[in-house]
Each structure stands twice: as structure tokens, then as C-alpha cells.
Amino acid sequence: MDSIKNALGSFDSDDRLQKRIQEQKDRLLQSKPIQTFLSEHTEVTTSMIDRGLSKMYEFKKERENCEACPGLENCPNMMQGYRPVLYAERGSLDVSYTRCPLKLDADERLEQQQLIQSLYIPKDILEATFDVMDQNDDRAKAISSAVRFAVAANPGEDGLGLYLYGKFGVGKSYLLGAIANELKDLSIQSYMIYTPDFFREMKQSIGDGSFQEKLETVRKAPVLMLDDIGAETTTAWTRDEILGPILQYRMSEKLPTLFTSNYDYEELELQLAYSDKGGTEQLKAKRIMERIKHYTTFVEVGGENRRG
Structure with a gap:
């Protein structure tokens, strides 16, 4: 030393x-x-x-x-x-x-982006806004209904949602995206889901133990958007173990749910009545549809196929 x-x-x-x-x-x-x-x-x-x-x-x-x-x-x-x-x-x-x-700006943008959660939804849908939407006569009523819902949405106090019905490619999903972005600006969180892929994921989640967690996340979303319901092959399990519990919880908690579909109320009920066990289960389908009808406003979306 x-x-x-x-x-x-x-x-x-x-x-x-x-x-x-x-x-x-x-x-x-x-x-x-x-x-x-x-x-x-x-x-x-x-x-x-x-x-x-x-x-x-x-x-x-x-x-x-x-x-x-x-x-x-x-x-x-x-x-x-x-x-x-x-x-x-x-x-x-x-x-x-x-x-x-x-x-601070970057974190604020991230927080805003996180107000819109999505599963299997294309990027162009998530970026949709009312400002650039083509407002022709065929779609004017639907756009007006979508705007009214977005500006008046009050999850937990008002559970009324929308049921957007129309042909393939008329812009139903785009309307959901515009609503989600309007809600984001009002700091209201929404969860937008492509229903067929969501049902498939839920079936797979049984094996990895994440089923209940995913179900809870979706059913508790302040505003839930189920895109293209009825497009999937309905099974008794998806109807009774996924869709039913989601809608029951949201109805009791006054959380609005929005749907898009190529089927009107009656046609969707027929889809939901199908049972992979054979035959139909009309009573169970009717119970689901009563919840959907009571807690949504039916809105027809017109116009030409924009994807063709």
C-alpha cells in the first residue's frame, strides 16, 4: 500500500x-x-x-x-x-x-391510442373518422345515428347501443371505427372486435387457461363493438358460454354494445338458433336476441359495395 x-x-x-x-x-x-x-x-x-x-x-x-x-x-x-x-x-x-x-406528448398519444382496444381489426378501420366519411343519401341516417351515439355515450348510465345492419362492403365497420375515434377524443374507452376470429380465439384460450381473463376484459369494456356478428359458424357453446354471458353482464351494468351484421334481427336469430348438436334451439336464440333488441337501436346502412 x-x-x-x-x-x-x-x-x-x-x-x-x-x-x-x-x-x-x-x-x-x-x-x-x-x-x-x-x-x-x-x-x-x-x-x-x-x-x-x-x-x-x-x-x-x-x-x-x-x-x-x-x-x-x-x-x-x-x-x-x-x-x-x-x-x-x-x-x-x-x-x-x-x-x-x-x-409528455408521446405518452399522451399512447394513452389516447390505448383508449381504442381491438382484436383483428384492420388499421384503416381503426383510423376512420366522421370528417372524411362519404355522406351520401344512402348513408346519411346511419352516419347521423353513429354521431349521436358517440357524442352522447355514457357507459354505466346508459346501456343503449347500435345494431348496424347492411349488405357486405357498405361501410358498417368503418362507422364503428369512426365512433371509436370520436369516443377516444371524449376519453371513453372502447373495445372493437372482429367477432368470428374472437370466437375462435376464445375456444383456443381454454387450452392455455386465459379464457376467463379474456372474457372479463371484453364484457367489462366501457363500450364494446362486435363487428360482423353472424358471419361465424355459430355453435351452442359460443352462443351460451361467450355471447350470452357478455350480453347479460353488459345489460346489468348498463354498458353499451354495438353490432355490425349482414343479418337483420330476425335473420340473426335464425343463425343463433343453430345447434351443432343437431336441430335448432330457438328458445336460447330468442333469449339472446331479446337482449340485443332491447339494448340496441336498429340502423340500416345503405349504399354500394365499397370493396368490390
Whole structure:
């Protein structure tokens, strides 16, 4: 140990190391971020500075990164999107971090996006808005009904939804997307599902143990949108173990459900009556349809096939 001390002593015999340290300290104290801090905190003493040099270096480096901001994605700070705050407390200096404006904006956009949850829904549907929608005579009533629902939606107080019926390709799903985006702007969360794929996923989820969790998520959504109901091959199980419990819960909690379908009420009831066990189960189908009819407004969507 003595030999190491002696070696260090001889290396710094002319105080070169101390001079370099002092030069770095002087540059630190003369930097703009530190000068601004010290002018605003006259209670900071020399001894506090000496003890807090490492924190001051950290603050200076991170703050200078912010002043030459290369954008959120390229942020070089230790915590991407966070800027440092140097503060004095109980005779010591320390650094905390707060979200920068770019990070705040990005987080706000993410929170907004998360207000629309979806399963198997195309991106163009999720980006739909009423502003760019073709409002011809065939679709005027449907668009008006969709707008009225969106601006008046009150989950938990009013459970009335919509049943959008029309031919293939007339824009029923697009209307759902526009409603979801309008609800997003009102900070109301919606869950939009392509029903045939959802039923298939629920059947598979029995094997991985996630069935109940997925069912709970869907049935508790503030606004639920079931796109293209009736397009799937209905089974007694999907009707009685998925659709029935979802609608029963939402009816009791006054949570609105919206549907799109190529079938009107009567035609969908025939679809739901089908039993893969053979024959039909009209009473069970009627019970489901009574819930749907009572808690939706039937809206016919007209127009030409836009996918053809």
C-alpha cells in the first residue's frame, strides 16, 4: 500500500492532477446550466458544491443533451425522454428527472391510442373518422345515428347501443371505427372486435387457461363493438358460454354494445338458433336476441359495395 501511495505522490509531485481537477471544476461552475442553478439557489455553499460535484456533472451533461435535443427516439440521456432537475435539500445536492415535453406528448398519444382496444381489426378501420366519411343519401341516417351515439355515450348510465345492419362492403365497420375515434377524443374507452376470429380465439384460450381473463376484459369494456356478428359458424357453446354471458353482464351494468351484421334481427336469430348438436334451439336464440333488441337501436346502412 505504501508503494502505491508513494507512486501516486511522485506522479502528482507538481500538483498536475489537482490542477486538472480544479480546471474541470471551474469549467463546470462556469457552464450555463450550473450558473443558472447557482443564481437561483443562493443558499448553496462551497462545501455543498464540493460534496455534490458528481451530481452537478451529471446534471450538466444531461441538461446539455436536452439543449441540443436530437429528438425523443435519439435521446442520449440516461433515461430517454427525461430531463434532469438539480436541487438542494438538507445541505446536499441531488438530481431528479422529469418527463420532457416530447415525452409528455408521446405518452399522451399512447394513452389516447390505448383508449381504442381491438382484436383483428384492420388499421384503416381503426383510423376512420366522421370528417372524411362519404355522406351520401344512402348513408346519411346511419352516419347521423353513429354521431349521436358517440357524442352522447355514457357507459354505466346508459346501456343503449347500435345494431348496424347492411349488405357486405357498405361501410358498417368503418362507422364503428369512426365512433371509436370520436369516443377516444371524449376519453371513453372502447373495445372493437372482429367477432368470428374472437370466437375462435376464445375456444383456443381454454387450452392455455386465459379464457376467463379474456372474457372479463371484453364484457367489462366501457363500450364494446362486435363487428360482423353472424358471419361465424355459430355453435351452442359460443352462443351460451361467450355471447350470452357478455350480453347479460353488459345489460346489468348498463354498458353499451354495438353490432355490425349482414343479418337483420330476425335473420340473426335464425343463425343463433343453430345447434351443432343437431336441430335448432330457438328458445336460447330468442333469449339472446331479446337482449340485443332491447339494448340496441336498429340502423340500416345503405349504399354500394365499397370493396368490390
